[in-house]
Amino acid sequence: MWIHLNPVGGIAGDMFISSVLDAFPELASDMLADLKSLGAPAEVFFKLEAYKHHGIGGSKFHVSSPTKLYLGENCPGSFVDIITFIDRSSLNNRVKEIATQIFRFIAEAESHVHKIDIESISFHELGEWDSIIDVVGASILINNLNAGWTVDRIPMGRGTVDTQHGKLPVPAPATSFLLEGFDVYDDGVVGERVTPTGAAILKYLCEFHPVVKREGNLRFSGIGFGTQVFKEFSNVLRVLVFSQVKSSVAQSEKIGKIEFEVDDQTPEHLAIAIEKLRSLSGVLDVMQIPGIGKKNRFATSIHIICIPEQVREVIEVCFRETTTIGVRFQKMDRLSLSRKIDTVETKEGIFRVKLVERDGELTGKVEADDLRIVDGGQNGRELSVNKALGSALKKKY
DSSP: OOEEEEEOOOSHHHHHHHHHHHHHOHHHHHHHHHHHOOOOOOTOEEEEEEETTTTTTEEEEEEOSSSBBBBSSSSBHHHHHHHHHHHHHHSOHHHHHHHHHHHHHHHHHHHHHTTTTTOOOOOOGBBBBBHHHHHHHHHHHHHHOOOEEEEEEEEEEEEEEETTTTESSSSSSSHHHHHEEEEEEEEOOOOOOHHHHHHHHHHHHHHBOOOOOOOOEEEEEEEEEOSOOSSSSEEEEEEEEEEEESOOOEEEEEEEEEEESSSSSHHHHHHHHHHHHHHTTTEEEEEEEEEOOOOGGGEEEEEEEOOGGHHHHHHHHHHHSSSOOOEEEEEEEEEEEEEEEEEEEEETTEEEEEEETTTTTTEEEEGGGGGGGOSHHHHHHHHHHHHHHHHHHHHHH
């Protein structure tokens, strides 16, 4: 399944929640229950309701309080305060990770704008309970849907917006930073069309849950209304929900790739470094390629594949454990065949088998380490086991 966001009016945290729940109303009760478990002050009120404007019907998610209420002692929460609060909550661990990353994107944008360390960021408006509820609610829905996401061009808006720092141009500086890389347009309408929270949610979705191939069957849609009211049109965010067409068994995913060369480290110490890199939780594979480098020195080219969220952490280990003084890295798409590990018992013993779905058929290969118990050299071992393996797989699958 993949979901396309069509920001007709713009995008904000509450609009994202409204549109998704309009398309998936069955998710509302669990999300509302999880939000109540956060323990917001009694004065903070939130609800989901049906809403109409200009003859268009949809949903609207409200968060309100009689006065501005912040996390803690009625003062703007810092980035550290908010992620600590989220981490200590009873939320699902994956929801905590998503919410923390969205707030991290906002903090990085504020850090860039104000030229201060991320740990020193005070969120002001974004430290209020309504923003916390919007981000956590969006994170709950993203986790429960487990979908791919795409987005249309985004309206920039015009005019100014009132903030703790005075009037700022639209889009606000932090929002502009978060929207870098997105396609935008100016339709001449005055007003804030994208909030920092909405931009951070978009950044998270398009960086961690992108759709590579945009094709599928349109199943249904949802419409979510925002707080602002425009005379020219309804301020809505529309979601279009697609089921993907299975044209191949290959699965699309994002990976991180890191490369560098070493020509001044002993083989013994480099081997230790490679094993440490390979043992990192986010690392999927490490390859060493021998070659001749500058000054005709023997060199080793290191290629590391890891999950995209761990690229920075893996690079830190590269610098710490090897003699390299520079690395190249990128985030890229990967297609891989569906596979799994199973065990098969034959008269030769019990073997682990890597099963791969290839062209509609299931193929299997025994783990080489498990063949050590079989005599007969490489060819003898493989012929003996694979013959029994084929029969065992047919019975099992």
